[in-house]
Amino acid sequence: MNDTPQSKGGTARANQLSAEERREIARQGAQARWRPANSPAVDSSLPLATHQGKMTVGALDLDCYVLEDGRRLFHKRGMARALDMKSGGGNVFMRAMRRKGLGSELDQKLVEKIENPINFKPLTQDLGHGYDAEVLVEVCKAIIRADDAGKLSASQIPLASQARILLNAFAKVGVTALIDEATGFQEIRRPDALRILVQQYIEVEKREWEKQFPDDYYDELNRMYGSRKLTTTANGAVIQNRPQHFAKFTRSYVYHPLENGAVLEELDRINPQINARGTRRDRFHQHLTKGYGIEKLKRQVQEVLTLMKVSDTTSQFKKLFGKRFPQAGTQFSLFDD
Structure with missing residues (x-):
């Protein structure tokens, strides 16, 4: 009788329990034995x-x-x-x-x-x-x-x-x-709980600028869009090519997925556009907390970079992004290829 599958299973389970868990099970068992048959097992x-x-x-x-x-x-x-x-x-x-x-x-x-x-x-x-x-x-x-x-x-x-x-x-x-x-x-x-969480992303004071997007992020964007990696400024300096539509891409696929757009909405509020060209006083990432917001941003940048590296076109990227982040919804329509 002691070698039945049930007894072996019970013994194995008991060996995995802590002393406190065994005491709790025993206590509940004792309560069950002394409880009237029609009474509920747990206070409803x-x-x-x-x-x-x-x-x-x-x-x-x-x-x-x-x-x-x-x-x-x-x-x-x-x-x-x-x-x-x-x-x-x-x-x-x-x-x-x-x-x-x-x-x-x-x-x-x-x-x-x-x-x-x-x-x-x-x-x-x-x-x-x-x-x-x-x-x-x-x-x-x-x-x-x-x-x-x-x-x-x-x-x-x-x-x-x-x-x-x-x-x-x-x-x-x-x-x-x-x-x-x-x-x-x-x-x-609930939405009020989400607002509380958003504050975990946002730094009370603006941080000094630190590079958060690696060079290969923009190299992959140039490759995917078929544009040049380098460009020359008016004073003759050769720099990495970062057209304006790259900012729209980053807004849609890096910042918007952070809490389904709630973080981006708050960043827009505290760091609004100051002219018709869309210029802002600060970089968005300067307003993210170092312990949480920046780490979430880095993780999202890496996700997007990985998807770009396996995509030949922006259309292919969007399809892969939609599978990886289905909650992003209609954000794909923010800009055209």
Whole structure:
């Protein structure tokens, strides 16, 4: 009887579970045994997760969720993993926050959130316990404050290093944006949420000009359009050929796909045309955040450059682009070949 496929499968599954996960399953089993037959397995009033996924931060994979009311959560056990605590259990995280030194840097409001995790219904199990994503950010800040004040014990020092890594990862990106990307919620979020995300792209102050488009980007454009790679200025200088219609191409195929045109709309607002020729005071990329906006721009430039290299004509490029970015829709009509 012990060698049945079912028993072997159960044993294999149990071996893959953490100690906390096994305790949670046992607890739920006990509740089920003592629950009246007609009672629901889970409180129907619990908020439901509509999206879930894993956020990758360095070597970490953190379980994250978006609830039906728009809250973004990390699973309780992920809080310990995020801070590189050895056991990785949610209860270990809570005990660490109560320890002298670190606990003194937690304000009462944050303590109450830590002591009262959010119960919710994930997509793949009956019950989950989580924290609002901003709790992790605030905890990281508290750990760093405690470290700067010399309040951490020797065993807590590694927490400060991990907290700094996490804050650097979240800098300019926003934990909400990361969760939306990890769970796929960015595809359907409300317009007000999108406006919040757009601000992750935009720098408060204009940055100094730095080259963001490689020379081969324009070389490929010249090849695809059949134009010369080099041109001569009025004073006799030989420079790379960059006709005006290249700017329209870049607008359509590099900037517009960033959040489906929302980032381009904001860039148009803060950096408008100043004359009939379409001149602007700054380059668009000077208004993008270095930690998030510029990285997204570089990724899109590389995508477009790859498609150009395998295209013989602009028509062929547009077809390939349409397959790679179907959400771009009617942007192809912005300019003629």
